[in-house]
Amino acid sequence: MTQPGLQTSGGVASTPEGFDADTPRGARRLRGGAPAPAGDVVHLPRRPFGKYFRETGWRHLIGVAMLIFAAFPLLYVLSASLNPGGTLMTANTLFSTIDLGSYVELFNRPQQPYAAWFGNTLFIGLASAAGTVLLGALAAYSFSRMRFTGRRVGLITLLLVQMFPQLLAMVAIFLLMSGIAEIFPAIGLNTQIGLIMVYLGGALGVNTYLMYGFFNTVPSSIDEAAKLDGAGHARIFFTIILRLVAPILAVVGLLSFLGTMSEFVIASVILIDPEKQTLAVGLYQFISQETSSNWSVFAAGAVLAAIIPVALFLALQRFIVGGLTAGSVK
Known part of the structure; x- marks a missing residue:
């Protein structure tokens, strides 16, 4: 590569008249070895437009x-x-x-409680993100560090299951949550805990496979050295590995939170009461009625709802590129 400002002719670098080609930038010397006069500004030729x-x-x-x-x-x-x-x-x-x-x-519509929707979305999103990160990291560590019967089949199964969208299971999810509500009402239909459990089950596969590739980049010699000091798998995982894989944890948590905030279909089926709904379901009420559509209020709610995702993205952006690409090659 040629230095900035050098012209090439036939593949050979040449310099402006009166300067040496092998002189570092910022220390130009006149031909013959004499340094350029102090205080002189050296103007290099500009490239044509x-x-x-x-x-x-x-x-x-x-x-x-x-x-x-x-x-x-x-x-x-x-x-x-x-x-x-x-x-x-x-x-x-x-x-x-x-x-x-x-x-x-x-914020002045009692029948459409935007503040409650906002709080519900934060609770469901943060709980789903934390649960997804923890469960996905535990599963990825097991697949990456342990050798057991069915390990390869389990990885392939996780990948194949993600080929089918969760929308195909909507009827089954509704019937399952209705049955659970009759036995355990606290985690059944029309409960936020039940919605979080559905999100955790749906996001576990893809996040596990994503973390698995990143965990493989951490040298196994670290685990072996810790085992020589008497550490078990739990201690190695929580005190050593989690710190080394922080980028992928941040990426998975961010993607899970964003996906939960924008998810509409499952939340609209499971959450029935208006005060328990999320932003995606609640905001739809402003434009769903043909005779009372208010796009201005809907847009205002969308702008406020976008503040937290943007803030999280800016706070975690230094982890995103490394977390998504570090596990792509070995």
């Missing part, structure tokens, strides 16, 4: 276009939440009207 655009400029152009494409829907929803007109058609002009009335009305 055509060459710049062919090499890197087109990438910047595509990046700006994708940024506009991704940001426009967000700005449109924000503009609609500040427009008290009640329809999305009145929000065609972005930020033509700025009024916080929709945000105030959002």
Whole structure:
């Protein structure tokens, strides 16, 4: 590779007139060994615009276009939440009207308790994320470190089960939760604990397989050294391994929380009472009725609901790339 600012001719790097090619950048010397006068500014020749655009400029152009494409829907929803007109058609002009009335009305509807929906979503999302991380990590550690009969079949089964969407089991889930409610009402139909258990069962397979690849990147010699000191599997897992696999734990927890917040079908079937519903189910009430659709209030609720996922994403973004790619190769 040639240094920045060097011109090439026939594959051989050349420098601007009067400078040595092997001199480090920031310490340019005149030909003959004499250093450049102190305080002089060395101006390197700029690349022509055509060459710049062919090499890197087109990438910047595509990046700006994708940024506009991704940001426009967000700005449109924000503009609609500040427009008290009640329809999305009145929000065609972005930020033509700025009024916080929709945000105030959002919390003044007793029959549609947005604050309760928000709290329910946080409880269900955090509980599901914590349970998914713990159960997935335990299963992944077992598959990665232990050798037992049915290990390979179990991994393949986990992968195959995820090929069928959970939507196909909606009738079975409803009948199962109805039967459980007759025996254990606290974890049956129309309970948040029951919904959390359904989420944990549905997300265990894919997260276990994702963590399994990451656990394999941790050297097994660490486990062997700990066993020589008398540590068992539980001590190794909770005191050593969990700290080393923190990136994948953060990724799985974040994905589980986001998936729980946006999930609609299962939550709408299991949760019946309005005060127990989640944001995804509750917000739908603002636009589900043909004669009383209020898109402005719906947009305001969507904007507030997006604050926590965005904050979590920004807080955990340094773990995301490493957590998703570290277990992809061995």
